[in-house]
Amino acid sequence: MERYWNKEIECMSREDMKKLQDERLVAQVKHVYENVKYYRDLMDKKGVTPDDIKSTDDLHKLPFLTKADLRDAYPYGLLAKPLSECVRIQSTSGTTGRRVVAFYTQHDIDLWEDCCARAITAAGGTKDDVCQVCYGYGLFTGGPGLNGGSHKVGCLTLPMSSGNTERQIQFMRDLGSTILCCTPSYAAYIGETLHDMGYTTDDIKLKAGIFGAEPWTEEMRHQIEDLLGIKAYDIYGLTETSGPGVSFECSEQTGMHINEDHFIAEIIDPDTGEVLPEGSVGELVFTSLTKEAFPLLRYRTRDICVLSRKKCSCGRTLIKMSKPKGRSDDMLIIRGVNVFPSQIETVLIEQGYSSNYRIEVDRKNNTDTLDIYVEMNDNHFSDVVMEIQKSEEKLASAIKIMLGINPKVHLVSPKSITRSEGKAVRVIDKRKLHD
Ligand code: ADP
Numbered sequence: 001m002e003r004y005w006n007k008e009i010e011c012m013s014r015e016d017m018k019k020l021q022d023e024r025l026v027a028q029v030k031h032v033y034e035n036v037k038y039y040r041d042l043m044d045k046k047g048v049t050p051d052d053i054k055s056t057d058d059l060h061k062l063p064f065l066t067k068a069d070l071r072d073a074y075p076y077g078l079l080a081k082p083l084s085e086c087v088r089i090q091s092t093s094g095t096t097g098r099r100v101v102a103f104y105t106q107h108d109i110d111l112w113e114d115c116c117a118r119a120i121t122a123a124g125g126t127k128d129d130v131c132q133v134c135y136g137y138g139l140f141t142g143g144p145g146l147n148g149g150s151h152k153v154g155c156l157t158l159p160m161s162s163g164n165t166e167r168q169i170q171f172m173r174d175l176g177s178t179i180l181c182c183t184p185s186y187a188a189y190i191g192e193t194l195h196d197m198g199y200t201t202d203d204i205k206l207k208a209g210i211f212g213a214e215p216w217t218e219e220m221r222h223q224i225e226d227l228l229g230i231k232a233y234d235i236y237g238l239t240e241t242s243g244p245g246v247s248f249e250c251s252e253q254t255g256m257h258i259n260e261d262h263f264i265a266e267i268i269d270p271d272t273g274e275v276l277p278e279g280s281v282g283e284l285v286f287t288s289l290t291k292e293a294f295p296l297l298r299y300r301t302r303d304i305c306v307l308s309r310k311k312c313s314c315g316r317t318l319i320k321m322s323k324p325k326g327r328s329d330d331m332l333i334i335r336g337v338n339v340f341p342s343q344i345e346t347v348l349i350e351q352g353y354s355s356n357y358r359i360e361v362d363r364k365n366n367t368d369t370l371d372i373y374v375e376m377n378d379n380h381f382s383d384v385v386m387e388i389q390k391s392e393e394k395l396a397s398a399i400k401i402m403l404g405i406n407p408k409v410h411l412v413s414p415k416s417i418t419r420s421e422g423k424a425v426r427v428i429d430k431r432k433l434h435d
C-alpha cells in the first residue's frame with residue numbers, strides 16, 4: 001500500500017494545486033520585490049512590477065536568476081530576511097568549482113525537512129525504520145536534509161556521514177538499518193565492500209535506499225539494488241532551492257514527483273530562454289514559493305530533464321521530472337559531438353562492467369581525444385593481453401554506437417579506480433588545462 005506523508009498535498013487536484021501556487025506566487029513576488037534589491041533591479045530592468053504577477057500564468061514575465069547572479073550577490077545580496085531571523089547556512093559542494101551560500105529561517109528548515117519526510121515515506125519509511133544517513137554532514141545539504149526528514153518521520157536515525165565504509169557496514173548490521181541514504185556512487189561502494197567483507201544481502205536488513213545528489217543511470221540502479229538487496233529510490237535537489245527533497249521517487253520509479261506546493265518547475269530552451277511545452281527536453285528552472293530567507297524566483301538549475309503530468313500509479317498528482325541527464329555544463333563536446341557521461345555509464349553497465357570508470361578528454365594535434373578507463377571485474381578479469389584487447393575493442397565499438405565517436409578504452413585491474421564517498425568525480429577534461 002502506498003504511503004504518503006501529506007496526502008492532501010501530494011494527491012491534490014490540479015485545479016486546487018494551481019490555486020495554491022497562484023496565491024503563493026503573488027505573495028512571494030511581493031516579498032522578494034520589497035526585500036531583495038538585487039532582484040528588484042532585475043525586475044525594474046525588465047519593466048515588471050509585482051502587480052503584473054496575478055497568477056502562475058504570469059510567471060514567464062519574471063526575469064531569470066542564474067548561478068552567475070548568485071556569485072555576484074554573494075554572500076548577502078539575495079537575502080530576503082534580516083540575518084537575525086536566519087538560523088542556518090548551507091553551501092554547495094562546489095562540484096562545478098563555484099560555491100553558493102544559502103540561508104534558512106526556522107520556517108525554511110521545517111519545510112525542507114518536510115519535503116525530505118515525503119521522500120522517506122514514499123520509499124516506505126515509517127517510525128519503525130532505522131535510517132542510516134551517509135550523505136556528508138556539514139555545509140553540504142545531503143546529510144542535514146535527510147537527517148531532518150528522518151527525524152520528522154520518526155525513524156531511528158543514524159547520522160553516520162560519509163566515509164569509513166567498513167564501520168558503516170558494521171553499524172548497518174549491528175543496528176539493523178532498513179533505509180540507506182547516500183549518493184548512488186557511495187551506495188555502490190558500500191555494496192561492493194559488503195560483499196568483499198564476506199557478507200551477503202542476507203546479513204543485512206536494508207529494504208530501501210534514497211540516493212541522489214549526482215546523476216545515475218537506470219542500469220546503475222539495478223546494480224545497486226542487486227548488491228544491497230533493496231529497492232533504490234532517486235531524490236533530487238540543490239542547495240539553491242534548500243537541498244534534497246525538491247523532488248522524490250515513488251514506488252513506480254519512473255521519475256521524481258516535484259513538491260509543487262513549494263516549487264514551480266519550468267523547462268526552458270537553454271539557448272533562448274523560451275518556455276517549452278510539457279514533454280520537451282530542456283533546462284529545469286525553479287521558483288520557490290514558500291522559502292523566506294533565500295527565495296529564488298526562476299532559478300536556472302542547468303540540469304537537463306523532461307517534465308511529465310502523466311497519471312502516476314502511486315496516486316500522487318505532483319508533476320514528475322525525469323532523471324536529470326546531467327548538468328548542461330557536464331556535457332562534453334568532443335569532436336563536435338555532445339556527450340553526457342551518463343551515456344557512457346549506460347553502455348558500460350549493459351556490457352557487464354561496474355560503475356567504476358574514469359573519462360579523460362584531451363586535445364592532441366588539434367583533435368579531441370576520449371579515453372575511458374574501466375575496471376575489469378571478476379567476470380572479465382584476464383591477464384592474457386590478447387583477450388583484454390579484444391574486450392577493449394568490443395566495449396569501444398559499443399560506445400561508438402551510442403555516441404557516434406570512437407573512444408579509446410583501457411581496461412584496468414579491479415579496485416584500481418578511486419571509490420567515491422560523496423559525489424563521484426568521473427570526468428577529467430584536460431583541454432581546460434591547456435586553454
Ligand atoms: P554542487 O553544484 O556543488 O554539486 P549541490 O550539492 O547543491 O551543489 O548539487 C546540486 C546538483 O546536484 C543539482 O543541480 C544536480 O545537478 C545534481 N543532482 C542532485 N540530485 C540529483 C539526482 N537525483 N540526479 C542527478 N543529479 C542530481
Ligand code: ZN
Binds near residue numbers: 250251252257312315
Ligand atoms: Zn508516483
